[in-house]
Amino acid sequence: GAGVSQSPRYKVAKRGQDVALRCDPISGHVSLFWYQQALGQGPEFLTYFQNEAQLDKSGLPSDRFFAERPEGSVSTLKIQRTQQEDSAVYLCASSVITVYEQYFGPGTRLTVT
């Protein structure tokens, strides 16, 4: 498809489990962003890649959160030892290069029980 895709769309994890969320950006897009959106709130920045380089991870809430984009295309956001406060929608976005022209995927809704 032409848009950003994310999988899975829904994930239920027991507290303490590790999860991996996948993002397939638009082909050729250099920049990739991850955001966390809590219920009823706007998205909040987690991390940013330019090609395979993670240039900004200032928004990651703890060292349990880890993101990678090893070949400069697909990205994975991993959350270790999930906690209830990690429950949110995780959005991925990509852009050709700029910050402001971001195309968003449908998100992965994570529920930690």
Place this chain on the structure above:
Amino acid sequence: SQQGEEDPQALSIQEGENATMNCSYKTSINNLQWYRQNSGRGLVHLILIRSNEREKHSGRLRVTLDTSKKSSSLLITASRAADTASYFCATDSTGANNLFFGTGTRLTVIP
């Protein structure tokens, strides 16, 4: 914490009426954008206004920007039931690698 705040938090109007929502932000910006998010879906870009612009139109959308007040408004004219969604403003600034989103306005258009 998020960059901006929007008001109202929720807005309910009849089909055909106009809907106005406002966004305030905290720091100097390069651009301000508005996004729409339908329930359970990702964000869809609606319109971008640059910091040196004061007003912009796109179809039934009109956006204004007042950088002296650090605020923007989005007007949707002749609303339709399909406009029911949450609307977010987002800003970008020099030196920042991401968009900063507001808290959103939940719009309900009653048929």
